Amino acid sequence: MLRGEEGLHSVDPGGIEIFSSDLHSFRDALTAENRTLKRALTDPRIISGIGNAYSDEILHAAQLSPITLTKKLKPEEWERLFAATRDSLELWINRLRAETENSFPEKVTAFRKEMAVHGRYGQPCPRCGEKIQRIRYADNETNYCARCQTGGKLLADRSLSRLLQSDWPRTMDELEALKRR
Numbered sequence: 661m662l663r664g665e666e667g668l669h670s671v672d673p674g675g676i677e678i679f680s681s682d683l684h685s686f687r688d689a690l691t692a693e694n695r696t697l698k699r700a701l702t703d704p705r706i707i708s709g710i711g712n713a714y715s716d717e718i719l720h721a722a723q724l725s726p727i728t729l730t731k732k733l734k735p736e737e738w739e740r741l742f743a744a745t746r747d748s749l750e751l752w753i754n755r756l757r758a759e760t761e762n763s764f765p766e767k768v769t770a771f772r773k774e775m776a777v778h779g780r781y782g783q784p785c786p787r788c789g790e791k792i793q794r795i796r797y798a799d800n801e802t803n804y805c806a807r808c809q810t811g812g813k814l815l816a817d818r819s820l821s822r823l824l825q826s827d828w829p830r831t832m833d834e835l836e837a838l839k840r841r
């Protein structure tokens with residue numbers, strides 16, 4: 661087992677760094693393979709440093725469905741996704757920094773109470789007030805707002821299950837395995 665910061669650097673899986681990327685390199689990285697947005701954003705070989713929780717927050721901010729395929733995104737949606745990715749991560753970096761300056765850092769967990777959708781199944785969407793939905797898979801779930809992100813559609817039909825089987829980060833172990841390649 662690799663531990664600590666040294667360990668993290670020594671298994672760099674090769675994804676792009678969002679803060680040193682422009683819209684073009686972001687788009688190129690995410691369309692190298694035709695993936696669902698959820699999968700592309702959480703794949704460390706594609707983009708670095710975005711986990712399950714932040715990908716939910718980014719997609720909600722961009723008002724995009726987690727199951728949209730990257731090759732189907734329109735130019736204006738790319739702009740929204742790129743801006744939302746940078747803005748969301750910047751917001752969280754600043755929040756975490758402000759907290760650790762004032763007090764001993766608490767254990768950083770995936771769920772944070774200030775999050776808009778992640779970990780908030782059944783609670784009202786901060787943008788529209790509709791109840792937050794979820795897609796459950798293995799030991800994890802993705803949260804989204806149907807009104808803001810999927811044109812009101814609930815993502816739970818058979819074709820979705822098929823899609824998820826082939827293109828979804830089913831478990832956190834699976835994502836960890838990608839990092840080790």
Ligand SMILES: [Zn+2]
Pocket residue numbers: 785786787788789790805806807808809
């Ligand atoms: Zn909403």
